[in-house]
Amino acid sequence: MTIVDGPGIAIGIGVRYRDVVSDRWPAIVAPQHDELLSSWLRRLAYANGVAPRAFARVLGLDPGMRAASVDLRLPADVARLLHAHTGLSLRKLSAMPMTSSPLKPLLLPLRSDGRRGSSTWLQFCPRCLADDAQPYFRRRWRFATQVSCLIHGCGLRDRCPSCANRIAAFDQDELVPQHFCDICGFDLRRASNVAVRAPARRLDRCINDICRLEAITGSLTTSSLVQRLLDMPASAGVYPTLNLVGLSTAARIRCMERLAEQPVNWLTTEDDAVVAHRRRLILAAGGHAPLIAHIVTTLERRAQRHLPTSRPPPAAELPAVLGAYLRIREAAPASPRRNRGPVGDK
């Protein structure tokens, strides 16, 4: 509403009026790159001064671990409520849960049997949390195949190093940022580095690239990749009767280290010769993930935008691109930068 009082004088109260009647919550935080929906909700709750358990009730979710199932499926009424109170578009909200990921079978389960060697639902890199201006949990940390940080080269953790409990989801009545252990209050950013041998980190990166690539090219639907990854404990000969997603991060690091010492047949044997060849190329170029990551990112962006293209399908030309890259790399003179991987890779 605007009141005009004489020529040239206008008193506007529209903005304040909008504030009074707005449904928006006082503090709005934007989701960060690759952030888990549950992590964003925890930050949103904290920014608005609401404890996690109470915030779950605001959203109409059962408190505790069941609320973390929003990472897999965001109910439509919760999405509408979040849209109304944060202004985040329904399109962005619907893209946050990992509902349609073909890699879903590789996600760590929300349930835990509490045993020391079994999995928890979420992992974290202390150094990533320490680097964050607003510490948050990444979507990639939910995958059982991810055991080391692609940025820092250290092993991930799945438990508080002080009290050995898993990260709680929406089970707290106190207002504490999510990078503090909900059980004992330990600052997870201060957790010490977990060492992972370089060959295992390299294999971890390759598996990550292969998964991303096959998810975006659609070959996952016909290949045996997911089952082969679930069977990694048996292939490694470490835990022959157990499934990868049931193991703790420490146990999966042992699997990765054992497999890194073996031939890669367990991963490259595939009916589709193109798919098998592509995996071998990625494994051969394991220390040069930026190129593969660039290709995958480009394909992901293209798929998200649904842009038409006159070029041949990427699945057909990717092996040629990677092959050419390898030939160039082999022909290039040696230099100190040539084999440099991510930070800490030796």
Ligand SMILES: [Zn+2]
């Ligand atoms: Zn990290």
Ligand SMILES: [Zn+2]
């Ligand atoms: Zn703790």
